Each structure stands twice: as C-alpha cells, then as structure tokens.
Amino acid sequence: MSEEIRIFVADLAAYNAGHLHGVWIDATLELDAIRAQVDAMLAASPVEGAEEYAIHDFEGFDGYRLGEYAGLESAHEIACFIEEYPAFGGALLAHFNDLEHARKAAEEDYCGCYSSLADYAQELTEETSSIPQHLALYIDYRAMARDLEMGGDVFTLETGFEQVHVFRNR
Template sequence: MNPEQTPNTWNSPEGHERSIEQTPPSIYVASLADYVNGYLTGEWIDASQDIDTIREEIQAMLATSKSEAPEEYAIHDYEGFGTLRLAEYEDIERIAAIAEGIKEHGEAFACWIDHTGLDPEDWHQFEDAYLGTYDSIEAYADQMIDDLDLEATLDDSVPESFRSYVKIDRDALVRDLEYGDIWHMDFDGQVLVFNSHI
C-alpha cells in the first residue's frame, strides 16, 4: 500500500516549497494574528507524533510570531491524508488519531474514514473492512480466483475434453461483487478495495 516515492517538491502556503520523500501525514499550522496582519508565521508539523508533541510544536511556532500575544492558529495546508479533507480549525486530537492510523495502515485508512464518515470509536473496523490495494478491480477478482484455487478445481473436476468449454466469468464476478460485497475507490493510480458489509 505504501510504494516508495521518488523525492519531489510541492507548494505549501504562500509559495513555500518543501521537498518530500515518504512524508508522514503533516499539517501546516499558521499564526492567525500574523496572517491577519499580513505576516506569514507557520510551521510544518508531523501529525503522526503524540498529541502533546504536536501541541508543543504549535506553541513553539506561535512563540516566533511578530504579533503581540498570539494564541490562535489555523491549519493552512496538509499532506499525506489521502482523500480526506481537513478543516482550518480541525481538532488536533482527531488529526493525531487519523495520522496514527495512517502511520499504521497507510493512506487507505484516511480514504476509508473519508468515505464512511465513521466516528473514531468505529475506526477499529478498518482492518476487517480493507481488502487491499490493486491495479484494478479486475486484478482483485483475479486474486480472489487465485486464492480460491478455482482454476485448479476446474482442472480436477471437469473432464479434459470439456475443460476448454468451462471458464470462470470474471466480468460477471466483478459486477456481482460491486453490487453487493465490495466497494472501491481510485486513489493515487490504484484501486482501494473494501468490504461493503463493514
């Protein structure tokens, strides 16, 4: 699920560039007082750290403010959260919990939260819901066929003279799976597959 990425750059707020290589879930936190007064005071923070460390880094960023006694901050950008969108004033505890899940399971975890809208007490269901990442939904069906050893079962069960007439209808399998047992989403050039009953 986490293929190696080649180093690249992307634009953070106000045109700041940041090199990334296997970047953990991160948030760009900025001082609101400075922002309102036309200054840019902010910092990229690794969101997969413990909540106390994240808060300490936010306070350290605010301590560099050009404004007097800045207290408020906002999230102006983020990276590594899959399809999930974070609000400017997203709860830091929720962000840390999501980032912990991403650190353990990859960005599929955030995509699943985004799609299901489940509350944190139900996030433990991800491990049962997530069926894997594939090049296509057809590749998932092929994996199912291989895991069940269906071709070998047909070889053993069907007389050789009839074997060429007996085939597994993969397209029908895909269609039926999509109508009942699974749902999937495209992400980062691949397909994330989930159990629709969880």
C-alpha cells in the same frame, strides 16, 4: 505514500495583522509534542500576545482533505490512521469521511489488494469452490466482480495502477 504527514499551523494574530507566521509539524508526533511546537510558534509571534492558531494547510494525507475547522487532536488521529494504513488509509477516510467507520473497515472488512476486482473474484471462487478443470476457462470473473460490486457485497478503492483494495460491505 512517500511524503511526510504534516500540517501547517498558522498564528491567527499574525495572519490578521498581515504576516504569515506558522510552522509545519509532523502530525504523527505525540499530541503533546505537537502542542509544544504550536506553543513555541505562538511565543515567537511577531504580534504580542498571540494565542489563537489554525491549521491552514496539510500534506501527506493521501487523498483525504482535512476540514476547515479540524483541530490538532483530530488531525493527529487522522494522520496516525494514515500512517498505520499507508496503502489505503487516506482513500478510505475520503470514502467514509469518518475515522470510526474507516477504522472498522480497515480492521474488519479488508480483503486485500489485487490487480483488479476480477482477480479478487477469481481467488474467492477458487478458495471456496471446487472448479472442474474442463469448466475453468468458461468462468467470467469480470462479470462476477461486477456483480459483487453492483450487488453491494464489496466496495473498492483504486490507489494506483493495478492497486485495487477490496473491502466487504456491511
């Protein structure tokens, strides 16, 4: 992921009055810094007494879509998770649509990134079994990979060409 993880926070009073007034904020900043930027944006509102805001847009969430009613704290927690796991964080959140489950999968069930699930099946087999040299060429790792996935033992997230992230399924 190459872009900054940020949110566009809009002034609802200005929006309702026909003005686009808001600010792009780095969602990985400390929550107090995010709130300070929102307060400054509201203080500079073209509509007097502006108090309400909403997140109207986002960038850098890598496949995950913030919900329509996501608050600052939720957006911040999600952004920090994606920053912590840049290779697959957004895709994992999109898979689970739940930060707690995604965090558990990232911390406890991540097996690594492979060119294919067959490569993972081969590595797993070679690490856990002694394969006689004369039989090695007869093993169908693609079929083993298919069985691992169809049997529910693992799930995968493809984040790019030959970037298959493998997770144990519990």
